[in-house]
Amino acid sequence: MVILLMNALNSSAQIKLPNVIGNNMVLQSNQVVPIWGSASPKSTITVKFKDQEKEAKTDGKGYWKVNLSAMAPSSLPAEMLITSDKDSSLRLSNILIGEVWLCSGQSNMRYRMKSEYQKPLKTADSLELELSINEPQIRLLLTKKKIGASDIDTSGWELAEGEALSKFSAIGYFFAKNLHRKLNVPIGIICSAVNGTQIEPWTPASAYENSTLFKDKIENNIINGVEAGSLYENMIKPLAPFAIKGFLWYQGESNAMTNDTLYADKMKTLIHSWRERWENPELSFYYVTLAPFNYTRRKDKVAHTVETLPIIWEAQTAALSIPKTEMIPTSDLIDKLNDIHPPYKWEIGRRLSNVALAKQYGYSNLEFTGPRFKEMKLAGKDLVVSFSHSDGLKSSDGKAIRWLEVAGSDGVFKTANGIIKNNKLVVSSPDIVKPMQLRMGWYESAQPNLVNNAGLPVTIFRASVD
Structure with missing residues (x-):
């Protein structure tokens, strides 16, 4: 099993790293790469990786950060050595350099490779066929829901194989696989998604409080019946400033169930807050159109009409006005209108990867969406x-x-x-x-x-x- 934070050379080690940094990770290529953590106050930290050596002084609370210079992609495993003039050293191994993406949302993004949902009717189940595959150049980081924690709850970075693959997001994995096939570089994919969640818990409460539209709609951190920021604080915020290329988002079903008429504005608020957290307004945000579904047959707290879902579709389309966003269609990827989890997740992953390829990796002639x-x-x-x-x-x-x-x-x-x-x-x-x-x-x-x-x-x- 991947060690969560580090390999300590002795038990007295005081250098600590966030859970997103560890063995088997992929570092984002062609960008400055922050490495950070904590150690004894007012100590000197040295980070050595490949041909780079960076130093930082810890502050009074022990926090430190260095920025590795931008690096070319590399599929050759490398080690990172982190030392302190006061504490023991850490050595991280099997590190690659490539493309890193963060996927988030609710159950359709959390949908596992080893699925507990209905199997596809039109084709063979590509998820099941893929479970015997080993992809050592694809690395997976899966977070778990843990309200109140100061860091993500995870087993760390793992190779795309075996049990780690079976538990991972099918969309995230197939997105990574298609990118890897086209780009021939390592791919790191992080999944922070929770079943049955609305958009508001994924958005910091402060983003709503500072919004002229939402500041009168949030009270004691509650908005639209849920706690704002409860998932953001534990599953998104601690990931920054880990260098990434962009975000993948599949969410909206639970907001449709509340007849949400402000979903486009909530998407804008979430996207801005995430980019602000990473201090990078250029980070891409690609998302999935909700699939057709019979909401009128649900017995939610509010009654639905046949226009409940189209209003969310319209909101998702409106969010395309936000810079560096894009959307893929799914209306052709369902078997049953009473199944809110379309089974063709490999195709959704492929379509999202085509967006990234077309928008960011030079495949400008690749079509990624419908009319x-x-x-x-x-x-x-x-x-x-x-x-x-x-x-x-x-x-x-x-x-x-x-x-x-x-x-x-x-x-x-x-x-x-x-x-x-x-x-x-x-x-x-x-x-x-x-x-x-x-x-x-x-x-x-x-x-x-x-x-x-x-x-x-x-x-x-x-x-x-x-």
Whole structure:
């Protein structure tokens, strides 16, 4: 088993490291890499790694930090030696240099490689097939929920194999595997996710208290019925300033269950607070669109309508206005509308990796999402809709385009027809002489068949004629 913090050379050692730093870790390449911890007050700490040697003085409380200079990727295991002029030394081993990502959210992100949920119906279970694989260049760090702790609760960095792999996030692992295949560098993936959680516990309470929108909605750290920051404090905050490339996020189901109408603003608040914690406003934040699900059949504290989920979809789309964010679709990845955990996690991981590859690793021609609404114009009795990410616009099954509705000035929606012409969608209804509004997939169970040449489905939307 990986030793959590360090290998002490004798029992009197006082140098301590945060649990995110240890044997088997991957350090982020091409960035300054902070290494920090505690030791005897007013001592001198020396960190030696590869050809670097950095020194720091501990403060009155014993805290110290050094910044390793940016390094090129390396798949050759290396050691790190940390010494003190007052305390015993620590030696960390089997360290690689590559790309590091942090994934978080609720149960769909926590969804294990050895899944306890329903198996896929359309294909073989790639999760189960992968469990016998060893990927020594992929390293995993899984945190556990422990409210009130000052550091993350973890077994430390582990190689992607055996029991460690079986317990890890399927999305996180397949994201890492696809990156590794394309980039041929080590990948470190951290998973801090908890089943059934809303967005608010993942956001520091201070972020809401300092927000003009939310400061009147939080009282005694409680907002939307839950404690703000309770998971952030123990599962996100202690990870910083460990150098990472970006964040992966799959969450929103529990907020849909509260009929949350402020989810986009809460995403903005969370993203800003995490970037602020890492002191890096450039950190990427890629997230997963919620899959279709019958929320109206749930017996939650609040009643749902068929528009409960589309409102969250719209909020997720609105969050794309936040710099350095991106989103992938999932409406084509479900088998049963009563299953809130789509089983095709390997495909979700692959789509997220394609976002990263396209946005950050030079694969600019790689399509990573489906058609997205761009603009709509009235042409006689027709609405002509343009999309981004729309090369090869088509029907996925060769049938008529589904899940279209239009309304006139009275706002009463009628089922509409759509045809693809000049790579645009032309929509009309025999019941509406002058259509002014369009909805596509505006229903909790919607699985539209409009896709691009990558086979990726359209993002759900509603729009009005200007």
